[in-house]
Amino acid sequence: MTLAPERTARPSAPPEADAGPGRTGPAIGRAVDRVDGLAKTTGTARFSAEYPIPGLTHAVLVHAPIARGRIRSIDVAQAEAHPGVVLVLTHLNAPRLTPPPTRMNPMDLSTMAAGSSIAFLNTDEVHVDGQPVAAVVAETLESAQYAASLVRVDYETITPTADFEAELPTAKAVRSMPVLPPTGGKRGDARAAYTKAPVQVDLSFTTPQHNHNALEPHATTAVWDGKKLTVYEGCQNIDWTQKFLAKRFDVPASDVHVVSKYVGGGFGGKSKVWAATLITCMAAQVAQRPVRLALTREGVYRTVGGRTPTRQRVAIGASRTGQMEALIHQATSRKGRVGGEADQIISCSLDLYDAATILAEQKIVELDLMTNTAMRAPGEAQGSFAVESAVDELAIELGLDPVELRLLNQPVDKSPVHGTRYSHRRLAQALEQGRDLFGWADRPAPGTRDGKDLVGWGVAAAIHPAWEFVANVQLTVDATGSATLACAFHEMGMGTATVVGQMVADCLGVPLERVSALYGDSDLPMGPGAGGSGQTASLAASIEKACQAMRKRLDALASKSGMPDGSDPAEVLTRAGEQSLTVEVGADTGPKAMWGQVRFLSKMVMDSRRWMKAATGAHYCEVRVDADTGELRIRRWLSVFDVGRVVNPKTTHSQLRGGIVMGLGMAMGEETLIDTRTARIMNPSLAEYHVPVHADVPHLDVHTLDDPDPQMPLGILGAGEVGIVGVGAAVANAIRHATGRRVTDLPLTLDRIVG
Amino acid sequence: MKPISYAVPASIDEALAAIVDLPGAKFLGGGTNLVDLMREGIETPEVLVDVTRLPLAEITETPAGGLRIGAAVRNTDLAANLAVRQRYPVLAQAVLMGASGQIRNMATVGGNLLQRTRCLYFYDAAAACNKRDLGSGCGAVAGHNRMGAILGASEHCVAVHPSDLAVALVMLDAEVEVASRTGTRRIPIQDFHRLPGESPHLDTTLAADELVTAVTLPAEPLAASSRYRKVRDRASYAFALVSVAAALEVTNGTVSQARVALGGVAHKPWRATTLEQYLAGRPATDEEFAAAARAELAQAVGTPSTEFKIELAVRTITATLRRLRDEGGAA
Incomplete structure (x- = not known):
């Protein structure tokens, strides 16, 4: 792999060469084209369902159309008799797996890969609608598809509990867990302070369930060679996938090979090991043939977790001059009876504003629905809609400009709830720069009309915590001067493979064109998961270390040849008569790996006690609302983000834009419709689940401050998720400005806007 | 499959x-x-x-001065046809507001009329649906029915017909030409689609052995100043919550003729005859437009999810007629 030559060098702002840790040079900060761009646009990039495998068979799932019950009998005779069918796998003939872990183990984070506690095809129980109860394997996909429709299942059914609103009274309190993001927090007595506050805003909000719609539906190709398993799987965590499959199939992790070179979007939906992956591996084991299973779009809705719905209350008390006296944020989410997590819905409220008192708490209900899972900014996406809408309402109540109110209540140097210091805090700058670039001073009067449309301008702030994970890397420099970084990281389209080259080039002091990266394969050193917006920063930390170690060894070699420090690596190696040099950071196995994990966790805990690190941003938008019908159009969008150092403006801005587009989907249309009588998703398709179409998305003007965070590796804060945070509120606030109506329920459909 | x-x-x-x-x-x-x-x-x-390779893909002039559109004409070609765009703009607009460019390249006029409802319960083989399986019940009546009917529904079915094209055809008084081994017949488009009643499994009055061969449009000068307005949940690629096909003739501030058909509100494209009769001879004012729309929607019945569509229909009709009036009859 060689890096493509730079074609569009248009960084939004030049990086400060001397700011922050690490070396900056010509590669970091350049808008370099993606290294995988050509392969993807010409169709030669091979995704997990595209590997040519000799003797391949195709599998199709049979989904239960009931949400709770038991299989009384299952008739596979007709399916088995269909021409081309190799195997019909059910709970009666599937291999017994080690049961899934029931709880997360901090010393083995791969336990988090369990999508649910259901023992797929190892039980006659049905726990969620759409649960796979059989898989048909055939020589062709068409044969498997038809045979799957011939499987007859007789169920004993139990009425499911699936109505989130109706079950709210059963909600239980959620306790914050160490290592996991916060689900609660307290500063002073917010209830008392709210009661006394002269200006009060108290609003209730709802957000619906959302489901994952990555362009590439989940797909698995499984090949057994004796006791060794190879799995081609587009995933967000190769390490978890490898270890989790090893445990379930009771084989050593070293016997499970996970190949995940290209991932067609993940957004959190590919972090866990879902039913189809397990079933594909089981089927391949029984059939003794390679098996491929690509989920249908409906299959993704039915077997992969989505984003939890929420009900939220935000109450803010303020002085007449706008100082926040009390901020109360209470949220309830749901999980499945068979698993799922509480999204950190209130986390925004812990760090957006320096309210004198803060109370944030969460509850959760359990339903007979598919477990929920991470979806881009899990928690922050829903929570920011509530808190940033309430802040806007407070500004109206106070007669203050909403930007001014936000600036007035910015924390200076410490996190209001935890007391930890901000490593750096640039939200005020983002708000101010956005205000100037958008021309906020010319904001029209509320309810201004332009022809048939009402015009509204809205603003909202965004925050997303920065995460770092373990990244083991191997760096090799050879006598031709080429550098290769090897690490099982994930390229889901965000540009990681590209920015890794830029970081190595600068940290090692070699031209970008001489750097390549090997990734997406469990045979490589263990990489960080692609989640929590933390992959690039995690890689940066290890790349810096590896490059420093490499420079030391090169300089030692150089001095033997009488050459000065920092000499050209090719020359150093050639003179020393060496073919190549390799350094490693971290270890995958043995005691070193365990110590690595301990060091990682203790650093994470220490760090979280010392520093609050987060990406922040400000969204500004203009909407048009048809005065007759309530139809909403976004006319103008501008966002300014602090994501720390911007390694590659092209890929970073693209990722931020993607976050905003996904936020617009959440704002305007996305909603999973569950029939609460049957606990069944009724709109499992892109026709009826409304993601935005091109015509819904205006030009998105994205800016970054490009200011390195002094406490993050190479100053990088991560850009994967902050883009979506606050988008819904910015739109709702613009609608309020246009129409005078405060819409507190997502999506912001025209019936809610007109009222 | x-x-x-x-x-x-x-x-x-x-x-x-x-x-x-x-x-x-x-x-x-x-x-x-x-x-x-x-x-x-x-x-x-x-x-x-x-049937796409049969000689049914032509748009030709009729002796009566109208147009005959072959059943196999692709939606894209229909919308691009100059005679259609000049003489029946409502039709071209309706087609272009449906589906996506790729779908319109494939979809035919005959197929468009015969497409099935997108009711979520019809589309889910695991759900109860009288249209799919008569007597199994209707999951939508007390389920997710936001896209459902507010006019002419029955306790057995609240599905709506999804076509935009058909709404324009109903406003234009088109006729559907059908053929069978026993001969040909012409069905007024208003009688082509049906209301659900006791037999929601039947979408149309077409017999099982009949083939739609063409749609004919009568000569209609009024149609030159017609318009299609579609209100939906996203800017494109979504079915209508409410759509309005309308044409209006105003003489000295008085409505001499109004024609309105509604989409997204019933099991068939809904011709607003009450509205048309009300408006004839009345002043072409916003107030009268709204009053006429309210008269038409007086018989509408909403569910908690579809209630909003009644007022939305009134407002969309009013806005469409207002715009036709203000454009002064120019297409």
């Missing part, structure tokens, strides 16, 4: 014979809806009789 066979008849007569002679046969147009339904296991034909 179930294994099927596929036949390409060389003539209309061959097609009409095939539909009778081959068990489980169904005509295939562009396939943009039928193939989708086959993938979902909702439609399960044994044989597909492809």
Whole structure:
């Protein structure tokens, strides 16, 4: 792999060469084209369902159309008799797996890969609608598809509990867990302070369930060679996938090979090991043939977790001059009876504003629905809609400009709830720069009309915590001067493979064109998961270390040849008569790996006690609302983000834009419709689940401050998720400005806007 | 998907014979809806009789000064036709507001009229649906029915017809030409689609052995100043919450003729006859437009999810008529 030559060098702002840790040079900060761009646009990039495998068979799932019950009998005779069918796998003939872990183990984070506690095809129980109860394997996909429709299942059914609103009274309190993001927090007595506050805003909000719609539906190709398993799987965590499959199939992790070179979007939906992956591996084991299973779009809705719905209350008390006296944020989410997590819905409220008192708490209900899972900014996406809408309402109540109110209540140097210091805090700058670039001073009067449309301008702030994970890397420099970084990281389209080259080039002091990266394969050193917006920063930390170690060894070699420090690596190696040099950071196995994990966790805990690190941003938008019908159009969008150092403006801005587009989907249309009588998703398709179409998305003007965070590796804060945070509120606030109506329920459909 | 066979008849007569002679046969147009339904296991034909290669893809002038649109004309070609755009703009607009460019390239006029409802319960083989399985009940009546009917529904079915094109045709008083082995007949478009009543499994009055061969448009000067307004949940690629096909003639501030049909509100495209009668001879004011719309919607029944569509229909009708009036009859 060689890096493509730079074609569009248009960084939004030049990086400060001397700011922050690490070396900056010509590669970091350049808008370099993606290294995988050509392969993807010409169709030669091979995704997990595209590997040519000799003797391949195709599998199709049979989904239960009931949400709770038991299989009384299952008739596979007709399916088995269909021409081309190799195997019909059910709970009666599937291999017994080690049961899934029931709880997360901090010393083995791969336990988090369990999508649910259901023992797929190892039980006659049905726990969620759409649960796979059989898989048909055939020589062709068409044969498997038809045979799957011939499987007859007789169920004993139990009425499911699936109505989130109706079950709210059963909600239980959620306790914050160490290592996991916060689900609660307290500063002073917010209830008392709210009661006394002269200006009060108290609003209730709802957000619906959302489901994952990555362009590439989940797909698995499984090949057994004796006791060794190879799995081609587009995933967000190769390490978890490898270890989790090893445990379930009771084989050593070293016997499970996970190949995940290209991932067609993940957004959190590919972090866990879902039913189809397990079933594909089981089927391949029984059939003794390679098996491929690509989920249908409906299959993704039915077997992969989505984003939890929420009900939220935000109450803010303020002085007449706008100082926040009390901020109360209470949220309830749901999980499945068979698993799922509480999204950190209130986390925004812990760090957006320096309210004198803060109370944030969460509850959760359990339903007979598919477990929920991470979806881009899990928690922050829903929570920011509530808190940033309430802040806007407070500004109206106070007669203050909403930007001014936000600036007035910015924390200076410490996190209001935890007391930890901000490593750096640039939200005020983002708000101010956005205000100037958008021309906020010319904001029209509320309810201004332009022809048939009402015009509204809205603003909202965004925050997303920065995460770092373990990244083991191997760096090799050879006598031709080429550098290769090897690490099982994930390229889901965000540009990681590209920015890794830029970081190595600068940290090692070699031209970008001489750097390549090997990734997406469990045979490589263990990489960080692609989640929590933390992959690039995690890689940066290890790349810096590896490059420093490499420079030391090169300089030692150089001095033997009488050459000065920092000499050209090719020359150093050639003179020393060496073919190549390799350094490693971290270890995958043995005691070193365990110590690595301990060091990682203790650093994470220490760090979280010392520093609050987060990406922040400000969204500004203009909407048009048809005065007759309530139809909403976004006319103008501008966002300014602090994501720390911007390694590659092209890929970073693209990722931020993607976050905003996904936020617009959440704002305007996305909603999973569950029939609460049957606990069944009724709109499992892109026709009826409304993601935005091109015509819904205006030009998105994205800016970054490009200011390195002094406490993050190479100053990088991560850009994967902050883009979506606050988008819904910015739109709702613009609608309020246009129409005078405060819409507190997502999506912001025209019936809610007109009222 | 179930294994099927596929036949390409060389003539209309061959097609009409095939539909009778081959068990489980169904005509295939562009396939943009039928193939989708086959993938979902909702439609399960044994044989597909492809009628897209029959000589039915022409748009021609009729002796009466109207247009005859062949049933196999692709939606894209219909919307691009100059005579359609100049004389029946409502039709071109309706087509262009439906589906996506790729779908319109495939979809035919005949297939468009015969497409099935997108009711979530019709589309889910696991759900109760009288349209799919008469007598199984209606999951939508007390379920997710936001896209459902507010006019002419029955306790057995609240589905709406999804076509935009058909709404414009109903406003234009088009006729559907159909052929069978026993001959041809012309069905006024208003009688082509039906209300659900006790038999929601029947979408149209077309007999099983009949093939739609063409749609004819009468000569209608009023149609030159017609308009289609579609209100939906996203800017494109969504079915109508409410749509309005309308034409208006105003003489000295008085409505001499108004024609309105509604989409997204009923099991069939809804001709607003009450509204039309109300407006004739009344002042062309916003207030009268709204009053007429309210008179039409007086018989509407909403559910908690569809209640909003009643007022939305009133407002969309009013806005569309207002715009036609203000444009002064210019297309």
